[in-house]
Amino acid sequence: MDEAWLKTMQADHGKQDKVMVSVRLRPGENTKSAWIPSVNTNSISLDPSLSHGKATSFTFDAVLTGTPNKPIFTTVAKSHVIAAVEGFNSVIFAYGQTASGKTYTLSGTDEEPGIIPRAMKQVFGYIRREETREYLLRCSYLEIYNEQIHDLLAPPGAPNKVELHGGSGGDVILTPLREEVVTSIKGVRDVLKRGESHRRTACTDWNERSSRSHSVFRLVIEIERSPSGRATPSGRQTPGANPNHGGPRLQSRGGKSVQTSVLSLIDLAGSEKATSDKERTREGQYINKSLLTLGTVIGKLSDNAAKGKNDHIPFRDSKLTRLLAPSLSGNARISVVCTINPDAGAVAESTSTLLFAKRPRSVEVLDRDALIERYEKEIGELRKRLEERERESIGGFSSNEQTSRRPKPRMSAQEKVDESQAMKDLQARIAQLTKLILNSQTVSLTDSGEVGEGEETRPVSPSKAASSSGSGADVGVDFSMDSYQLQQALLTARLQLSSQATQILSLEAALAQAAAAETPVDASADTDTETDKDKIIEDQARRIRALEEHHTYNSMNYDNLDEKLGESTQKLEQKQLRITFLENALAQSESRVRVLESNHSQAATVTEKDLKAKLNEKERWAEELVKQLEKEKRARVTLEDERRVLRKFVERFDELGMGMGAFSGASSPMASPAGRRRSSFAPPVGQGMAFGAGAGAGRRRSSFAYGYAGSGLGESSLRHQSLFPSSVSSSSTLSDSSSVSTSASLSRFTSTSTSLTSVASGASSSSISGPSSPQAKSESAKESSSRFRESYDIDSPFRIPHTPHGVGTAGDIPRLLDLPTPDFKEAWVVSSCGSGSGLGDVSFEYEEAEVEAMLGVKEGSAMGAGGLGVGGGRVPSVAGGMTSLSARMEKSGKPGTAGTVRFASSVGILGGGGEGKENVTPLSR
Numbered sequence: 001m002d003e004a005w006l007k008t009m010q011a012d013h014g015k016q017d018k019v020m021v022s023v024r025l026r027p028g029e030n031t032k033s034a035w036i037p038s039v040n041t042n043s044i045s046l047d048p049s050l051s052h053g054k055a056t057s058f059t060f061d062a063v064l065t066g067t068p069n070k071p072i073f074t075t076v077a078k079s080h081v082i083a084a085v086e087g088f089n090s091v092i093f094a095y096g097q098t099a100s101g102k103t104y105t106l107s108g109t110d111e112e113p114g115i116i117p118r119a120m121k122q123v124f125g126y127i128r129r130e131e132t133r134e135y136l137l138r139c140s141y142l143e144i145y146n147e148q149i150h151d152l153l154a155p156p157g158a159p160n161k162v163e164l165h166g167g168s169g170g171d172v173i174l175t176p177l178r179e180e181v182v183t184s185i186k187g188v189r190d191v192l193k194r195g196e197s198h199r200r201t202a203c204t205d206w207n208e209r210s211s212r213s214h215s216v217f218r219l220v221i222e223i224e225r226s227p228s229g230r231a232t233p234s235g236r237q238t239p240g241a242n243p244n245h246g247g248p249r250l251q252s253r254g255g256k257s258v259q260t261s262v263l264s265l266i267d268l269a270g271s272e273k274a275t276s277d278k279e280r281t282r283e284g285q286y287i288n289k290s291l292l293t294l295g296t297v298i299g300k301l302s303d304n305a306a307k308g309k310n311d312h313i314p315f316r317d318s319k320l321t322r323l324l325a326p327s328l329s330g331n332a333r334i335s336v337v338c339t340i341n342p343d344a345g346a347v348a349e350s351t352s353t354l355l356f357a358k359r360p361r362s363v364e365v366l367d368r369d370a371l372i373e374r375y376e377k378e379i380g381e382l383r384k385r386l387e388e389r390e391r392e393s394i395g396g397f398s399s400n401e402q403t404s405r406r407p408k409p410r411m412s413a414q415e416k417v418d419e420s421q422a423m424k425d426l427q428a429r430i431a432q433l434t435k436l437i438l439n440s441q442t443v444s445l446t447d448s449g450e451v452g453e454g455e456e457t458r459p460v461s462p463s464k465a466a467s468s469s470g471s472g473a474d475v476g477v478d479f480s481m482d483s484y485q486l487q488q489a490l491l492t493a494r495l496q497l498s499s500q501a502t503q504i505l506s507l508e509a510a511l512a513q514a515a516a517a518e519t520p521v522d523a524s525a526d527t528d529t530e531t532d533k534d535k536i537i538e539d540q541a542r543r544i545r546a547l548e549e550h551h552t553y554n555s556m557n558y559d560n561l562d563e564k565l566g567e568s569t570q571k572l573e574q575k576q577l578r579i580t581f582l583e584n585a586l587a588q589s590e591s592r593v594r595v596l597e598s599n600h601s602q603a604a605t606v607t608e609k610d611l612k613a614k615l616n617e618k619e620r621w622a623e624e625l626v627k628q629l630e631k632e633k634r635a636r637v638t639l640e641d642e643r644r645v646l647r648k649f650v651e652r653f654d655e656l657g658m659g660m661g662a663f664s665g666a667s668s669p670m671a672s673p674a675g676r677r678r679s680s681f682a683p684p685v686g687q688g689m690a691f692g693a694g695a696g697a698g699r700r701r702s703s704f705a706y707g708y709a710g711s712g713l714g715e716s717s718l719r720h721q722s723l724f725p726s727s728v729s730s731s732s733t734l735s736d737s738s739s740v741s742t743s744a745s746l747s748r749f750t751s752t753s754t755s756l757t758s759v760a761s762g763a764s765s766s767s768i769s770g771p772s773s774p775q776a777k778s779e780s781a782k783e784s785s786s787r788f789r790e791s792y793d794i795d796s797p798f799r800i801p802h803t804p805h806g807v808g809t810a811g812d813i814p815r816l817l818d819l820p821t822p823d824f825k826e827a828w829v830v831s832s833c834g835s836g837s838g839l840g841d842v843s844f845e846y847e848e849a850e851v852e853a854m855l856g857v858k859e860g861s862a863m864g865a866g867g868l869g870v871g872g873g874r875v876p877s878v879a880g881g882m883t884s885l886s887a888r889m890e891k892s893g894k895p896g897t898a899g900t901v902r903f904a905s906s907v908g909i910l911g912g913g914g915e916g917k918e919n920v921t922p923l924s925r
């Protein structure tokens with residue numbers, strides 16, 4: 001940049017009477033630039049990775065980069081500003097797409113003032129140095145938007161529209177345009193600020209508008225000088241005073257001449273608005289028009305200057321060029337700064353800008369063969385498009401649609417106009433290109449091979465040609481026109497055709513109205529006119545019919561569409577409802593699944609626990625069952641034993657001839673077993689008492705019950721030493737243990753019969769022992785008790801004296817009878833009878849004499865009550881047990897009288913467990 005700056009410092013472009021074109025590449029924003037500038041060669045080329053192998057390079061008067069604005073001013077504006085102060089009109093344009101840096105280049109910022117503030121500083125500095133002249137400075141600020149000029153310095157609220165008068169070689173008058181005289185840089189700054197602020201408030205979307213409007217800052221410099229004229233400080237010759245040339249004017253005022261020049265600094269609208277083909281808006285059209293005209297004007301000025309020609313310049317084609325015509329004509333200095341956006345996405349726009357910039361700089365010399373080739377190709381394509389359009393408009397089918405055979409919808413009036421316009425454009429372009437090719441062939445056949453100066457080869461403005469010929473086929477085109485020029489010409493022609501088409505339409509409409517309004521009153525009217533009128537009316541009627549048809553068709557379509565829209569909306573709403581419903585259902589299902597999942601996991605845990613618990617329980621129960629089974633087996637065995645023993649006992653009694661009862665039965669003698677005949681006797685026993693208690697226990701199925709009678713208490717008068725050896729009984733009972741339930745019953749028994757512990761427990765089955773005298777009885781009891789205690793823990797509720805023959809039942813008696821141990825002289829009878837089911841009561845009767853003989857008992861009695869069986873359990877209704885009289889021995893009063901000893905047993909009948917413990921009967925399952 002510094003190098004470039006030094007170079008441009010040395011060069012004075014203002015000295016050269018030509019257009020200066022430079023390019024400024026805006027720095028990229030953290031992205032790689034799509035363009036590679038070369039400040040040494042003043043060229044810029046597209047990055048090869050984006051140019052697809054094609055060499056895309058452009059050369060200009062200067063190629064600039066970077067952020068500082070000073071070098072830019074020095075390069076592209078300084079000499080032009082000086083020229084302006086010296087009396088030359090100067091114009092500096094900034095051209096480029098939006099955001100490429102036009103405003104930054106012209107206005108700049110506080111830190112980096114742009115061309116305008118620097119130019120003002122330059123002007124005032126120059127004036128200060130130039131002591132011999134007087135200056136008057138006036139400035140104005142305006143904006144061109146949609147081809148309408150607005151005064152940016154008009155006071156707020158005041159009308160700001162400016163009308164343009166004159167032009168085309170003469171002066172232009174802008175009215176009312178406010179011009180303010182400025183005497184200092186500050187004054188200029190204030191004016192600029194005011195103008196900017198009006199521009200901002202003129203539209204809510206200032207930025208957008210700013211890119212769509214051209215802003216023009218004009219500084220009119222009046223220089224008072226001597227009429228003789230002399231060289232300017234910069235060495236230039238004072239500009240001539242040819243008013244027709246549009247250059248600076250020299251007026252004479254009181255012997256002094258006043259020279260007027262204008263410095264115009266112009267920020268142009270975004271160039272992309274000019275290149276968009278599809279841009280159909282008014283703004284786009286106006287921007288197109290003004291920028292294309294500007295391009296043409298500058299190009300022609302440059303061309304004229306380069307070739308020394310004086311060709312027509314189409315200043316009037318746009319407000320901008322018309323306004324600038326005096327400034328651009330003659331020896332005006334023109335500088336165009338084209339700003340370039342470095343983004344890869346803006347390559348197309350940037351290329352277009354560069355093409356614009358390239359044109360005015362030099363007149364392109366084209367390779368004719370290449371040109372012909374290009375034109376021929378283009379003509380071919382254009383013809384194809386034209387044929388396609390013609391087919392469509394005639395057949396009503398587009399080529400692409402032919403396969404589907406769908407009729408093309410009717411076109412609106414505007415579309416028809418556009419369509420015919422497009423076709424005309426195509427035809428015009430084809431004709432233009434065809435003519436070009438023919439001309440070039442002709443030229444190549446001339447002897448000199450040079451293009452002559454004649455009218456035929458002179459570049460003609462396409463607009464001029466089009467307007468003069470009125471037919472695209474007669475458009476005059478310069479051979480040297482490049483594609484850009486042709487594009488411009490084409491666009492201009494299009495614009496004209498468009499406006500002509502509009503005009504035709506409005507004329508047609510006016511004619512139709514006039515025809516409708518006119519009444520044929522003059523019978524002698526010209527027949528031709530009549531015919532024409534009829535024809536017009538007929539045409540109009542046809543058009544109206546067509547329009548009506550079209551309208552009906554559209555209305556039907558509209559109704560159909562409306563209906564379909566309604567249906568679609570309804571369906572959409574239904575679908576929406578359905579979706580909402582499904583979404584809700586889904587949400588519910590999901591939450592249910594979640595609940596089920598958690599339940600399932602809980603249930604799985606619970607079930608597992610339950611199963612384990614049940615398994616354990618079953619195992620325990622199985623064990624118990626086995627135990628119970630064993631117990632029952634044992635009980636059965638016991639019962640069998642008891643039965644056997646009892647039978648034996650009875651048999652023994654029978655053998656012993658004890659058929660005579662010695663004891664009388666108790667309260668209610670029970671029936672003897674069938675077939676038994678027993679004698680009874682009144683035993684000579686003393687008094688006695690017997691308590692009995694029984695318990696029933698059973699299982700539901702096994703109906704196993706047992707019980708035992710209470711103990712007897714009293715003086716024994718029975719004596720049968722050989723029969724009741726309690727010692728044996730005691731010792732024998734310690735040899736084994738019994739089942740829990742039995743022991744429990746017995747232990748309770750013993751606990752309720754503490755006074756008889758020694759006896760009752762020792763012979764819980766039934767025992768007879770004890771001395772006949774109280775002393776002997778006491779000793780005997782003591783002995784028995786001590787023996788018992790020695791060998792047996794009486795307090796334990798779970799132990800029981802047991803013999804292999806039976807447990808605590810009357811079955812012990814026969815056993816005891818089998819052991820004739822004559823240890824006791826006396827004995828008292830404690831009847832104790834427990835029996836299991838099926839024992840029934842046992843009664844036997846003794847003859848008193850037999851008893852006496854047998855037992856040596858004179859008198860005595862015993863009373864017992866036993867067999868209180870209580871059952872219970874799961875099925876309490878079948879509680880069993882019974883109360884029975886165990887035995888009562890009483891003195892018959894008369895020796896030898898038969899008495900009855902009745903052994904009653906307590907019987908548990910189908911009862912539940914007396915203890916309520918083992919009452920779960922697995923067999924029931």
Ligand SMILES: Nc1ncnc2c1ncn2[C@@H]1O[C@H](COP(=O)(O)OP(=O)(O)OP(=O)(O)O)[C@@H](O)[C@H]1O
Nearest residue numbers: 026027066067097098099100101102103104211270
């Ligand atoms: N050379 C530069 N160095 C640093 N910043 C720049 C340069 N050129 C432009 N910019 C910045 O880029 C942005 C766009 O620039 P600017 O407004 O001048 O573009 P423009 O072409 O005038 O756009 P518009 O056509 O919309 O008015 C601004 O923020 C500006 O400060």
